[in-house]
Amino acid sequence: MALDSKVPEGPIKDKWTTYKDKINLVNPANKRHIDVIVVGTGLAGGSASATLAELGYNVKAFAYQDSPRRAHSIAAQGGINAAKNYQGDGDSNYRLFYDTVKGGDYRSREANVYRLAEVSANIIDQCVAQGVPFARDYGGLLDNRSFGGVLVSRTFYAKGQTGQQLLLGAYSAMNRQIARGKIEMFNRHEMLDVVIVDGKARGIIARNLVTGEIERHSAHAVVIASGGYGNVYFLSTNAMGSNATAAWKIHKKGAYFANPCYTQIHPTCIPRSGDYQSKLTLMSESLRNDGRIWVPKNLEDVKAIREGRKKPTDLSEDERDYYLERRYPAFGNLVPRDVASRAAKERCDAGYGVNATGEAVYLDFASAITRYGIEQAKIHNISNPSDAKIYELGQKIVEEKYGNLFQMYEKIVDENPYKTPMMIYPAVHYTMGGVWVDYNLMTTIPGCYCIGEANFSDHGANRLGASALMQGLADGYFVLPYTIGDYLADDIRTGKISTDLPEFETAEKEVSDRINFFINNKGTKSVDYFHKKLGNIMWNKCGMSRNAKNLEEAIKEIAELRAEFWKEVSVPGGDKEFNEELAKAGRVADFLELGELFAKDALNRNESCGGHFREESAEESGPQKGEAKRDDKNYAYVAAWEYKGEPANAVLHKEELKFNDIELKQRSYK
């Protein structure tokens, strides 16, 4: 099947408006007879469920947690971008669009990104109307901060808990519709397959995670909003339960999977401490507004610090290497995430890592605390303040801005970051790749949509900070509710879809067979054993920098591990009960396939772009030496993979990317 992105004609500024004016609508009386299933209730799924229900559709929403409010969007800290230009610093829809396309290293679809920028301002209006308590200044107006890869302040925030507050906003909108009966909420349920009838997505098979019952649910359209696949690495900043199963199931039933190798490794996470580690914790990128990143200049100091003979605070300014400020004077500590992560890896690989594992760099707030302290002393008319007073005043401001993050750091690491610099190291955080969708956010299965992190569309090869929340809510509140109407307009006479159809029967049997296999396999190794092994292969061979040899090995090793999994996996307990090991087994089985496709995609893309760095493709000389080298001639396309039995047999389809409104340039933050 040829890929048709269905991007409307016309100038980029008018595409979305003109398109909305012309698409089909479903009249309010008919919406009552149309059912929509939404899988996942994070920012994308939650906002989509609420809005579709407000419009009048009957929504069935599914979450694996015990409440929609617990989806992992809740852990997003720093903020949400919007081209409001409240700061009057030259922001505009075009600039947000430009920054996002450039930040994504020119591997995203222009029309989708422009639409995202266009609706961004409305998201803030909507959230404020819902009672989201964004940070405000003393005049009562909304405050902004700045994030990596941009030159304006367009990020709205609610302390360090922006994701939480936005999700609670969407959740409250859902609650209103649950109370009206327009959303039927299925908590502690997991989607295990999609049901396709006459070529269209018409329902799902789900498992009740409390009773173990397998359930059939029908609808006129299915929306997948199940998040990213970062847990393919086992260790990531994702929640423990975050999984790719819903996305992978639709892939196996015909939805193409795009750019799986585009993964974001976030530069500011708390370094790992031991083999028992179950997950990694992110420290918000907003910290880079005020924190300066450094390692010692001399290897002797590194050694002394590792052995505990010196403390970081013992080192004078000229004994420190503020390597981001040195290498990227224009953006300094606020370079995009992929650039910051690679720079940290470069220093640590060269032996400058500052903790026992050699995998950590410092994030230091001392100069910000002093700067704020001096400013506060002036505001409060304190003349000749002592250093201690300056520190005290400055610490208060830093605490107001990042208090909860500092507290979190202290709880985990047992060090006070007001007194000694934080230690950070990159960790897997977000996946830009995902299910391929067209301009309507529809997958290659008619009637099956994919929104939020689960799709591939807006961030190209690298996502800018504070843009995930923007995309999730844009898709759910303002894009999908329009585009899905155009499709459902043909379904007003269809009537209720029966779950007795043979297609439901077959899908349910497949799901039950697999569950029975796990329960009866009685192997010798736990699910986590395989997940950790997969994670190791992914991190070592498909991590921050990749090469053909490692990727070929990864493909082979993952296939072998998968074969061993199906032979040796052990799942205790029964199927008709609460059984987390069983749920995990299904998720890891899917990761074991996805991981291989990931490596295959990374091998195919022999260029460096965004988060995907191929060692074979770096600048060899000149001022950009060592920086990523993109290959627009050969790789300016979306790699959309079609499932053909085994990941090794997946067939590549290319969507060529055309840039009419932005000139393709090397991404420079110097």
Next chain:
Amino acid sequence: MNLTLKIWRQKDSKTKGLMVDYKVTDISEHMSFLEMMDVLNEQLVNTGEEPVAFDHDCREGICGMCSMYINGEAHGPDRGVTTCQLHMRMFKDGDTITIEPFRAKAFPVIKDLVVDRSSFERIQQAGGFISVNTSGNTQDANAIPISKHAADEAMDAAACIGCGACVATCKNSSAMLFVGAKVSQYALLPQGQVEAADRVLNMVAQMDAEGFGNCTNTGACEIECPKGISLENIARMNREYLSASLKG
């Protein structure tokens, strides 16, 4: 360190439960409490036993999913943390740790340490929202200035993660801190004013219907709350409730 764990095991909501003893060895002080539980569960799976079921997800203290009652305290001995943020450095070699589910009539046990908190869902559905549709035509976000003080106070109330530690801690199993926080968030913002009276009356009515107890102002909930939600929120809810009742 080596530890003895006394853990509540209960097959499902209908079966009677009991405390069972387990031993774990070589636990690092840098582990989180849940990583220690992972070690135990891996041990159980490898010997063909059923692992201990417990709720957890984000493991960074924000989703509100984890819910253990450890040595007689919701989320364990540390302050201002959820169970997932509790670290083993709070314990010492040779300790015996008692681990129970959150206990409250309105939180029935599902399995082992997993409880059903859907009563919280129904309270929120009764009024924990502002009735505004997603039209794209709401007014500009800066049209109504909100004082920094009110915005910050609303944010402090909104920081509640809905874990239920307040209920588990309270001798009356009262949910007043949870409901108070939600009522307060909206009561402090101009957007929440229109429905303020109905909201507080409906949410309190649902809270009572779910079987939560009343508040006797001992303040244990505030101490155990991982997010430091203040008792002031209960006072504010009571004021809102009183004035809404009088308006009748």
